[in-house]
Amino acid sequence: MSFVEFKNDNHEIGDKNCGQNGEQNGGQNGGKYAGGNDNNLSERKKRRIENESSSRTIEVYFRCCRELKIVSALNLLVEQQPHVVDQTFRVMHPEQSFFKKTFRLPRSLLIGTSRNMYVRSSDPNIICHCNSSVDLGEDVDVFVKVACGQAPQLKIFFLALYNDAYLSRPFNIWRVELKVMEKIDVAAIQGQTSRFALMLRGGLSSRLVRCYPSHPDLMSLSPDEPFMLLAGNLQQINVGVRPLKVGVATMSINVVDVEAHQLVNGWMIQVVSREPIISKHFEMTIPIGGAGESKRISFTNPYGVRKTFFLRTTRPDLIRFKQHQLNLDPGQQGQIGLKFLSARKRFKTKILVLINDEDDKNEETFAITVEYRYV
Numbered sequence: 001m002s003f004v005e006f007k008n009d010n011h012e013i014g015d016k017n018c019g020q021n022g023e024q025n026g027g028q029n030g031g032k033y034a035g036g037n038d039n040n041l042s043e044r045k046k047r048r049i050e051n052e053s054s055s056r057t058i059e060v061y062f063r064c065c066r067e068l069k070i071v072s073a074l075n076l077l078v079e080q081q082p083h084v085v086d087q088t089f090r091v092m093h094p095e096q097s098f099f100k101k102t103f104r105l106p107r108s109l110l111i112g113t114s115r116n117m118y119v120r121s122s123d124p125n126i127i128c129h130c131n132s133s134v135d136l137g138e139d140v141d142v143f144v145k146v147a148c149g150q151a152p153q154l155k156i157f158f159l160a161l162y163n164d165a166y167l168s169r170p171f172n173i174w175r176v177e178l179k180v181m182e183k184i185d186v187a188a189i190q191g192q193t194s195r196f197a198l199m200l201r202g203g204l205s206s207r208l209v210r211c212y213p214s215h216p217d218l219m220s221l222s223p224d225e226p227f228m229l230l231a232g233n234l235q236q237i238n239v240g241v242r243p244l245k246v247g248v249a250t251m252s253i254n255v256v257d258v259e260a261h262q263l264v265n266g267w268m269i270q271v272v273s274r275e276p277i278i279s280k281h282f283e284m285t286i287p288i289g290g291a292g293e294s295k296r297i298s299f300t301n302p303y304g305v306r307k308t309f310f311l312r313t314t315r316p317d318l319i320r321f322k323q324h325q326l327n328l329d330p331g332q333q334g335q336i337g338l339k340f341l342s343a344r345k346r347f348k349t350k351i352l353v354l355i356n357d358e359d360d361k362n363e364e365t366f367a368i369t370v371e372y373r374y375v
Contacts, residue, residue, distance in 0.1 A: 095148055
């Protein structure tokens with residue numbers, strides 16, 4: 001009887017031994033192993049050099065059980081292949097905190113698989129687990145917990161899902177990109193621009209950078225063009241946020257090196273907006289499938305100087321302004337022309353008409369309750 005003994009070497013020794021054994025065995029056995037053909041040998045060596053960082057050699061010895069003599073030896077060159085990623089998740093999270101997320105596995109992936117589920121992470125510092133045994137038709141949740149350090153930081157790791165206890169072959173592989181960013185809390189009013197400033201410090205060398213907002217229709221940046229970030233200097237970035245909905249919204253600002261295409265810094269902006277004070281309420285009924293309706297609302301300049309007022313709305317998909325600004329003298333009354341667009345289904349909604357000044361601060365707000373129905 002005999003038994004098998006495994007021995008692992010690093011890739012440098014493994015490549016050397018594999019090359020020597022390949023040449024010897026190739027010369028003796030007429031090319032049965034690598035080394036029998038010079039072209040194959042050169043191609044194999046070239047491929048080993050390219051994959052030198054991700055390859056390793058495993059030596060397998062067959063020994064006699066009684067005398068412990070080596071009966072046969074085998075060198076296995078193992079070359080790692082990149083993952084076949086089934087899904088990619090890109091998330092951002094505040095710095096110096098724990099990222100906790102539960103991913104629900106689609107039921108379509110569970111067809112034909114075992115009821116036992118296992119998950120492993122490519123990073124041993126990441127905690128991940130799932131409900132190991134599930135009933136038929138029950139959802140499978142994968143829980144992930146990651147400790148986030150100081151921003152800016154980009155964590156990339158893989159989650160392998162198995163349905164056997166030996167973890168022989170994953171049936172699904174996920175790639176998770178966790179962007180750790182500095183969190184900025186902003187309190188805002190719906191339809192009104194809230195302004196604040198961010199400070200960006202230069203690194204060891206000067207770089208040509210540009211700031212990119214995640215919501216360019218709701219966020220304005222200054223400077224908004226590429227600028228030179230000098231080494232060790234501070235650069236002020238002025239930000240304006242105008243939310244159109246009440247509640248909590250998460251946005252981001254990324255500072256990118258336009259020449260090297262690298263992420264320099266970034267901020268996670270969490271905006272908490274509230275509804276403005278309503279001055280007047282109106283109600284309208286619009287028939288479905290018609291040409292829409294028009295309405296005029298009067299507005300008087302309450303100031304003793306000439307003022308310019310800008311008109312905005314929270315539902316630009318349902319309402320149009322005949323003119324987007326009013327130039328009124330002291331005490332002058334102007335007319336706000338509104339055009340309500342038609343709809344194809346029945347519903348009821350609330351539309352806000354915002355009257356802002358030159359600094360985009362809210363002066364007055366009109367609420368219009370519009371009901372679309374069949375007439």
